[in-house]
Amino acid sequence: MVTLERIKEHLALVMDPEVPVLSIVDLGLVRSIEVKEMLITLGIAPTYTGCPAMDVIHDRIREALSVLETDIKIESVLHPPWTTDWMSEAGKKKLEAYGIAPPVGKAADKRSLWGPSAAVRCPRCKSEDTALVSLFGSTACKSLYQCQGCNEPFDYFKCF
Amino acid sequence: MKWDTCDPKTAYVLHLADDALILGQRLSAWCGHGPILEQDIALTNIALDLVGLARQYYGYAAELIGEGCTENDLAYFRDSRAFMNHLICEQPNGHWGDTLARQFYFDTFHFFQLEALAQSSDERLRHIAAKAIKETSYHAQYSAEWIIRLGDGTEESHAKIAQSLAHYAPFAHEFFVPAPVDQDAHKMGLGPDVSSLLPAWKEKVESILTLATLPAIDLGFAKKGGKDGVHSEHHGYILAEMQSLARAYPDATW
Numbered sequence: 001m002v003t004l005e006r007i008k009e010h011l012a013l014v015m016d017p018e019v020p021v022l023s024i025v026d027l028g029l030v031r032s033i034e035v036k037e038m039l040i041t042l043g044i045a046p047t048y049t050g051c052p053a054m055d056v057i058h059d060r061i062r063e064a065l066s067v068l069e070t071d072i073k074i075e076s077v078l079h080p081p082w083t084t085d086w087m088s089e090a091g092k093k094k095l096e097a098y099g100i101a102p103p104v105g106k107a108a109d110k111r112s113l114w115g116p117s118a119a120v121r122c123p124r125c126k127s128e129d130t131a132l133v134s135l136f137g138s139t140a141c142k143s144l145y146q147c148q149g150c151n152e153p154f155d156y157f158k159c160f
Numbered sequence: 161m162k163w164d165t166c167d168p169k170t171a172y173v174l175h176l177a178d179d180a181l182i183l184g185q186r187l188s189a190w191c192g193h194g195p196i197l198e199q200d201i202a203l204t205n206i207a208l209d210l211v212g213l214a215r216q217y218y219g220y221a222a223e224l225i226g227e228g229c230t231e232n233d234l235a236y237f238r239d240s241r242a243f244m245n246h247l248i249c250e251q252p253n254g255h256w257g258d259t260l261a262r263q264f265y266f267d268t269f270h271f272f273q274l275e276a277l278a279q280s281s282d283e284r285l286r287h288i289a290a291k292a293i294k295e296t297s298y299h300a301q302y303s304a305e306w307i308i309r310l311g312d313g314t315e316e317s318h319a320k321i322a323q324s325l326a327h328y329a330p331f332a333h334e335f336f337v338p339a340p341v342d343q344d345a346h347k348m349g350l351g352p353d354v355s356s357l358l359p360a361w362k363e364k365v366e367s368i369l370t371l372a373t374l375p376a377i378d379l380g381f382a383k384k385g386g387k388d389g390v391h392s393e394h395h396g397y398i399l400a401e402m403q404s405l406a407r408a409y410p411d412a413t414w
Contacts (some may be wrong), residue, residue, distance in 0.1 A: 050212020081291035096252055135302045136202035139207060144198060160294055
């Protein structure tokens, strides 16, 4: 019997290829799950429009659910657009422990051309005396920061 | 070809797609050539967002055209005359200041265009715009910061960026001169009257130029034609590079 709980258990094991401590559930990418006899239909929100990890994520979802021996249909859910506000609190903690500063504040509050940047905390020494080095980091979803306390550079998961 | 005679709605979606693809392709050429690693990565990130956006639009246009048309057909098998991107998108990268001046004008326009598209009569366009505007506000912030940095920088950087901004101004003018493709779209409620976007664009651009200690720009006459499929000589070279593989091996897959 394919229950919703079993599907969720398996989905929680699908990790983001770029941020391997976060599952797609932590990221809030799973928007809907529907089970109809032997067909599972998933609504998955894309993160960034051009994120190259999305194809890999879809493949990994299929792989993770293959043990259930059902047909799987993945639909891309564009609306409402994915936001870091959907990231779970547990996910944010895991992110910081991994060395990436989690998004600060709510994306919903700052849909403007020039939002004032909030203080980003260094994931290593926890100092809030940090400076933006580059708005675009190693992937589309991250900015590059440097801590003025311990001097370490670090990634910041943009509030988006 | 099945896309040669498309209805006004499909044409409008293609116009939006072509802007994103051509500028995305242009920016990709900076990959491995940026002045420092962080800036190289920043431009290629923006390129990636634009190509991703182009895929959304082409995918939608392909659905509207039907008959098995795909996003790849639209990107790789149309000729220059069928492309409806603004001329500014196809202009060469030039030096760093040129690229950033071009980007600053485009990003600022793109932001206001998407804001208007988020109110489109078409649901799919609304959804695409609501997503893309989040990315575009980061692009606009980035390019504006560079204008300030270069304008309020050294004597040399100030002179160079002023020259780049003046060079691209007549191209930016094209954004606000309606062509049949956006007039038709406006009539159907799909997109804005492009001339109405000018005041907001001008205000934002001028506020940044002031911060950058740069003189206000004169849009001058409009270098236009892109939205009618009449392109500069640079366009053919972009397509040649971008399309040659797909055309030589039409059934190639990764």
